[in-house]
Amino acid sequence: MITGQVPAAARxxxxxxxxxxxxxxxxxxxLARELELPRSTVYHLLTAMIEQGFVTHLPEERRYGLGIAAFEIGSAYTRQEPLQRLSRLILTRLVDAVGHTAHLGVLHGREVLYLIEERAPGRPPLVTDVGVRLPSERTASGRAMLAALPAAQVRALFPGREPAQSPTQLRRLLTGVRRAGYAEEVDEVTPGFSSVAVAVLDHTGYPAAAVAVTCPSGTLDDDVRTRLVTSVTAAAQALERRLHGGRLTPADRPDSAP
Amino acid sequence: MITGQVPAAARxxxxxxxxxxxxxxxxxxxLARELELPRSTVYHLLTAMIEQGFVTHLPEERRYGLGIAAFEIGSAYTRQEPLQRLSRLILTRLVDAVGHTAHLGVLHGREVLYLIEERAPGRPPLVTDVGVRLPSERTASGRAMLAALPAAQVRALFPGREPAQSPTQLRRLLTGVRRAGYAEEVDEVTPGFSSVAVAVLDHTGYPAAAVAVTCPSGTLDDDVRTRLVTSVTAAAQALERRLHGGRLTPADRPDSAP
DNA sequence: TGATCGTGTCTCGGATACGAGACACTGAAG
DNA sequence: CTTCAGTGTCTCGTATCCGAGACACGATCA
Structure with a gap:
């Protein structure tokens, strides 16, 4: 439903x-059906979008897809957005320290949106690719952030009408996260893989993001978990210091965590 | 200069x-000055763009920046675009095999646009970040692709009015690239770093992309160069086979290159 | 303090963007 | 082969989008 002063722009x-x-x-x-627009309007829009590179026409398939300009503005966002800029090196070092793939995710509505995936050598791609959204209550990153949210906000996001997770279970789960200081997810997102995550809080205590590491479930014993949680926690704290205007010190490196 | 049937969309x-x-x-x-638009029009546009998440307003700074939706369509392009989808695993394996950061770039006008950066462990971020454009004639990737272009097309792209590189020098350089089968760049993009690159040709022989590896210049002796070129060439050929609808075989893995 | 500049919001007449509808073309199915 | 559904392109009358201009506000400077 398009309203406002510049409907063509919104379209x-x-x-x-x-x-x-x-x-x-x-x-x-x-596209015309999905957007409930007249066909001639859609062609006009597509013409302008093709001209500027946001859409590309595949005449053999008689289809239209995203164009290179979409990629360029997405990349520009990654370069300009302070959270992502500040996180890159910290996540790189986390991966070098623990040898597993790491992620930075943010809460958007009830979902986690993955902003960064830093792959570890020899590890396969995961479903938690950049730009992907997943239900927050089923992911380690989402749980870590939900646990740091005010209870009223969690209640507003999850009012209890879903069959997937009752508010009581979710509350219990998030209480456990807060007590432990980290969140975990075993085999729920991807069978055979588990994640541990820690929230990154801004200066008001709001969870601005979460740092997570994913490893094969079979390798996640108590020793490994402790080691991962320590490194992830150190990375989250380093990022918090960066967000609050602090400066990286040697103690901020995950491999020299206390 | 905005023309067409849907000027607000184009704006x-x-x-x-x-x-x-x-x-x-x-x-x-x-923005109004840059785009030569009336101020009220710009505010209307920004309102619509903020509503859909493409722009974010920073009221304390009285500025506007790209929004999360820009990131999401950029990520969607990466997931949907066949060249990038097909390249990810091949570049991952290349990095695992040679231990240096690898890139996939495409020619766009006279520039190289970097689509993928696959970082090697312990290596620093490079200027050749995803979404970045660099002059093609100064980069290994660009040279590899220009060398595979028809001479008339190279002449059209570089008509010789630039002080930076004469057509004779460029022609000589590209002749050398064709003879060697790969392109090189030493310290030109980033002091202290060198790259070797090989073009990826589509079924018509057009350079659809280039695969490159970047290493510290001090480590690039003849042995290392030979080894990198062999692995990069194998990766480029594997990608060519994928582009032509072929299927990956064990021989396509860079670490088992002939 | 007052003056100036830039930001953000709003109005309303008329220029132009919009879209209903037509036509030509293509590909698939019978 | 014919028919049908979908694609791509175009026209032109009129509804609505556009923008010139006004106003209020906030920040900065002398």
């Missing part, structure tokens, strides 16, 4: 969002 | 491109 952006959510390029007719 | 996209090229968030007045 172009809506086209981008539809194309981004699709598994691949779409026919113009499908 | 919104132009706003995104201006914000993407800026080092950080911009004031609305600066």
């Amino acid at each position: 172009a952006l809506a086209v981008l969002r539809v194309l981004a959510r699709a598994p691949g390029p779409l026919p113009a007719g499908a | 919104a996209l132009a706003v995104l491109r201006v914000l993407a090229r800026a080092p950080g968030p911009l004031p609305a007045g600066a």
